[in-house]
Structure formats: C-alpha cells, structure tokens
Amino acid sequence: MTALTSTALVTGGSRGIGKAIAETLAQDGYQVYLTYVSKPQEAEAVAAQIQARGGQAKAFPLNVGNAEAVTRFFAEEIKEKVDLAVLVNNAGITKDGFLVRMKDEDFDAVLQINLRGAFICMREAAKIMTRQRHGRIINISSVVGQMGNAGQMNYTAAKAGLLGMTKSAAKELASRSITVNAVAPGFIETDMTASLSEEVRKTYEEAIPLKRMGSAQDVANAVAFLASDRAAYITGQILAVNGGIYC
Amino acid sequence: MSDVAAKVTKIIVDQLGVNAEDVKPEASFVEDLGADSLDLTELVMAMEEEFDIEIADGDAQKMLKVQDAIDYIKNR
Structure with missing residues (x-):
C-alpha cells in the first residue's frame, strides 16, 4: 500500500487569510x-x-455550518483517502x-458557522488524527475575541469560544501527538476590513504599536x-499576529 | 470463538495495538490492555461502526472487560 498524501485542510480558503x-x-x-461557499x-x-506552481490543491464546496455535509465530506474525501496532517479552521x-439591535438570527448564524462549524470540523478531524497518531489543528480566532469589539457581540463570542475549544482539544488530544493551537490575527488587510472607512482605519492603525495593518501573509506565516x-x-496556545496589541 | 467475539477481538487488537492472544475474555481494558480514556472512547466508536449500533455513554462505562463488550453486543 502506498503512503497517503500529507494533506492540509483549510476551511474558507478562497480568499483573504484562508x-x-x-x-x-x-x-x-x-x-x-x-473549502468555499460563495466564491467557486x-x-x-x-x-x-x-497547481501551476507545482503544488497540489483541490477546492471543495462545503458549508461548515451544515454538520451533515461536513461529516459526509470527511467520510468521502478525507478518511482513508489522505493523511490529514493539518486542519485549519478559518471559515467565518x-x-x-x-x-x-442584533437579531437572534444574526447571533445564531455567526455562532453556527464560526464556532459550531469549527467544532464539527475538529470532531471529524480528531476521529481521523487520533488513529493516525499525529496531526495539527489550528483555529483562526481574532484579536477582537480577546479584547472585545463594539458591534460584534456574535463574532467576538465565536472567536473567544474558539480559544476555549482550542485549549480543551489540546488537552484531550495531546496523548495522540496532536497539537491544537489558535492564531489570533489583529487588523489585517482583507475584504472583511476593506470596507472600513478611512477614519476607522486611521483609528485602528493608531492603536497598533507597529502602526500598520497586517497582511494575510503575516497570518499564514504563523499558521x-x-x-x-x-x-x-507547542499546544493549547494562542499566537497573536497583531502588530503588538497587548490583550 | 463466536463471530462477535472474533470481530470484537480484532477491533481491540487494531485499536490498542495489543496481541490477539492477550485479548482474553476476562482481560480488563484499562488494567490488562493498557487502554486510556480516549482509547475506550475510540473502542466504543469502532464497535458502533462495525456493528452498526449506538452505544449509550452509560452502557459504555459498564464495559470494563472484553467479555462485557461481547455480551453487550450479543444482547443488542
């Protein structure tokens, strides 16, 4: 039997940090x-x-908010098909x-994808990684999950929740040589932050000791x-990639 | 050995990396076969998959020895 290909699964990988x-x-x-949802x-x-650069990659449509779809994806594409070396929970x-003013549905929708989605992916990955006796799980949290942010009750709850899950999973899976860590990006230039006004952007930059926003590559390097x-x-840790904001 | 016993033995051997001859009916998963709590969870999941059943946590906690697991599955 040939060795399975060492594979990294990145949820929400079509743009930005992913x-x-x-x-x-x-x-x-x-x-x-x-995986992607809206941008095939x-x-x-x-x-x-x-692939053009000589690497190997495949894109899959997958909404991590749909537990059944995630379970099916792991059964059909991951289990016994590849060596699941890395899971990056990035979709959000x-x-x-x-x-x-926040509606119940808006709270639930963000928790459903950003927190529960990561949980389902971690659970399905852990079933495979525990058997492999190796694996790396990296959860993409956020500086706002650490310090809070007005107007983001749902998002910050999910991002802070990821930190708790990271620490628990790290303890649970340590005996199988699986590490679980979180990366907490600060203010990063992406579609998500491009819509900010110049004024808001200035305020952010003033608050960052390195006086500039980070790049998606800065986050990818940490991952x-x-x-x-x-x-x-290193396991159960939060690696902040935020230009020196202390929180 | 019954079919169930043979399948259970195989699951235990695969999961715990022990020798089949050590998987005696009276062997304790933890004390004799060296299983930790995560191993026990994985064993239960492997048995659920093999026999297409669901094993409640309360029932799983009562499976201390190999024979307990075999009896449980036979009685389902």
Missing part, C-alpha cells in the same frame, strides 16, 4: 484541500494557481450590529509555523 494559508501550506509541501471561481483559481462570516515540526512542543 487563501494565503492555503498557498503557504502548499509551498511547504502539503497537498491542500480548501475564486476557490478554483486558488487551487489552479497552487460576520453579521455586525450593536447589541441592542505555517504551528503546522510545522518546529512547533511540535
């Missing part, structure tokens, strides 16, 4: 499986670009609004480190 993570892990030699062309373009949405052998003794 795209940079997919590209960086592909450069590091992993076959990359990236962009996801396929990321996969095609990785925002539905911002002030507390007094690649945690995925690598160099991080074998």
Whole structure:
C-alpha cells in the first residue's frame, strides 16, 4: 500500500487569510484541500494557481455550518483517502450590529458557522488524527475575541469560544501527538476590513504599536509555523499576529 | 470463538495495538490492555461502526472487560 498524501485542510480558503494559508501550506509541501461557499471561481483559481506552481490543491464546496455535509465530506474525501496532517479552521462570516439591535438570527448564524462549524470540523478531524497518531489543528480566532469589539457581540463570542475549544482539544488530544493551537490575527488587510472607512482605519492603525495593518501573509506565516515540526512542543496556545496589541 | 467475539477481538487488537492472544475474555481494558480514556472512547466508536449500533455513554462505562463488550453486543 502506498503512503497517503500529507494533506492540509483549510476551511474558507478562497480568499483573504484562508487563501494565503492555503498557498503557504502548499509551498511547504502539503497537498491542500480548501473549502468555499460563495466564491467557486475564486476557490478554483486558488487551487489552479497552487497547481501551476507545482503544488497540489483541490477546492471543495462545503458549508461548515451544515454538520451533515461536513461529516459526509470527511467520510468521502478525507478518511482513508489522505493523511490529514493539518486542519485549519478559518471559515467565518460576520453579521455586525450593536447589541441592542442584533437579531437572534444574526447571533445564531455567526455562532453556527464560526464556532459550531469549527467544532464539527475538529470532531471529524480528531476521529481521523487520533488513529493516525499525529496531526495539527489550528483555529483562526481574532484579536477582537480577546479584547472585545463594539458591534460584534456574535463574532467576538465565536472567536473567544474558539480559544476555549482550542485549549480543551489540546488537552484531550495531546496523548495522540496532536497539537491544537489558535492564531489570533489583529487588523489585517482583507475584504472583511476593506470596507472600513478611512477614519476607522486611521483609528485602528493608531492603536497598533507597529502602526500598520497586517497582511494575510503575516497570518499564514504563523499558521505555517504551528503546522510545522518546529512547533511540535507547542499546544493549547494562542499566537497573536497583531502588530503588538497587548490583550 | 463466536463471530462477535472474533470481530470484537480484532477491533481491540487494531485499536490498542495489543496481541490477539492477550485479548482474553476476562482481560480488563484499562488494567490488562493498557487502554486510556480516549482509547475506550475510540473502542466504543469502532464497535458502533462495525456493528452498526449506538452505544449509550452509560452502557459504555459498564464495559470494563472484553467479555462485557461481547455480551453487550450479543444482547443488542
């Protein structure tokens, strides 16, 4: 029997931080499986670009908010098909609004995808990784999950929740040589932050000791480190990639 | 050995990496076969998959020895 291909699964890999993570892990030699929901062309373009550079990548439509679809995806595409070396829980949405105006549905929708989606993916990955006796799980949290943010009750709850799950999973899976860590990006140049007004952007930059927003690549570099052998003794940690904001 | 016993033995051997001859009916999963709590959970999941059943947590906690698991599955 031939060895299974060492694979990194990146949820929400069609753009922004997820795209940079997919590209960086592909450069590091992993076959990359990236998932997408709304942007099939962009996801396929990321996969095609990785292949053009000599890497291996495939894009899959998968809504992590749909537990049944996630379970099916792991059964059909991952289990006994690849060596699941790395899972990066990156998929996320925002539905911002002030507390007094936030609708139940907007709270639930963000928790459903950003927190529960990561939980389902971790659960299905852990079933496979415990048998493999190795694996790396990296959850993409956020600086706002650590320090709070007006207008993001739902998003910050999910991102803070990811930190708790990261620490619990790290303890549960340590005996199987599986590490679980979180990366908490600060203010990063992506579609999600491009819509900010110049004024808001200035305010953010003033608050960052390095006086600039980060790039998706800055985050991807941290993920690649945690995925690598160099991080074998690091688990249950939060690596902040935020230009020096202390929280 | 019954079919069930043979299948259960195989699951235990695969899951715990022990020798088939050590998987005696009276063997305790934890004390004799070296299983930790996560191993026990994985064993239950493997048995659920093999026999297409659901094993409640309360029932799983009563399976201390190999024979307990065989009896449980035979009585389902």
